[in-house]
Amino acid sequence: MNDSEIIKLFFNRDENAIVKSNEKYGAYCMKIATNIAGNSLDGEECVSDAYMKAWNSIPPSIPTHLGAFLGKITRNLAINRYNASMAQKRCGSEFALSLDELDECIPDTVSDIESSIEENELSNHISSFLRSQNEFARRVFVCRYFSCDSVSDIAATFKCSEEKIKSSLFRTRKKLKSYLEKEGIAI
């Protein structure tokens, strides 16, 4: 079933929308949730909550990329759960590792709440930056920092060595940092 047919089910308030979404994107969302939350139990709850949230937001929302739409919701719910787990100090996930790496992308400017950029604007800048990269670097970056896939999983997906993935990520982080600095963005 294609995305527009699934979205039609959401609009008709047909609960098969959840079933079909899960058939098509369940594994993808589960991977994101587990990578971030650190365990499959929390991951499953995040994915269930994501479907509930999607059910409540479609309509009025009409996603153009249903997988990415569900992935985003799942990711945000999993991050919230991760933060709650961190408060109780019971979390160690691939997401935690990716956070340390992301520190390298933060421009060397003085952080100032008033002058710092809005999240949406920052998202637009990151999207523009990614579009300026080659396809491989762009996809690897999104797999690592959006889906929080492990380096070994990404290497397996792209059928290349872990070293190649690591060096691509390193270069892209460095380029993102200089891009943000060049754009005068403070975080």
Add this chain to the structure above:
Amino acid sequence: MKHEKLVYAISNIDEDLITESHTAPETKVLVWKRAMAAAACFVLILSSILLLMPGANPVVTAFGNKITSDPVVISESNAVSVARLTSKEQSVQFAVPLNIELDDKTDIAVLSGTLRVFDSSTNSLIYEGSSFSAENDITVIWIVEADKEHSSFKMTVNSSDSQKVINLDYNGCEWAINSIDN
């Protein structure tokens, strides 16, 4: 946290970038890869021809004999124990071990009785029930409950290019097994 803002910003990057990341990557096809693909096609065609030839897999053997249309008699000389049916009231359990060599996905099913399926390479039990799909060589223990009135049993072994019916029959004094190709 500084990176928190970055994390939430990454959550909201354009959806087409996210979709692109989770679709299967396209790999560059090099000349040697094309050559390998051509060789693989050749092997595939050759093996398809071989598979379509008579005697192709799945091959079912019982007690060291290939099961064909000619019945193989199961006796004390080739089986560990043979069920003797003495009355119609008293049923006995009879277990027949079969080795099935497979080349592709094959569905095995029985109408009556139970299949205990073992992986031929590891000898581990992988299934118990009445129907099973396998892709690798397996050993099946076909367990039937027989009495004088119920002494004929059928198993179907269906792959994409072969359909067999394995018959297990008791003729009043001995068991025999054979196969009919459909």
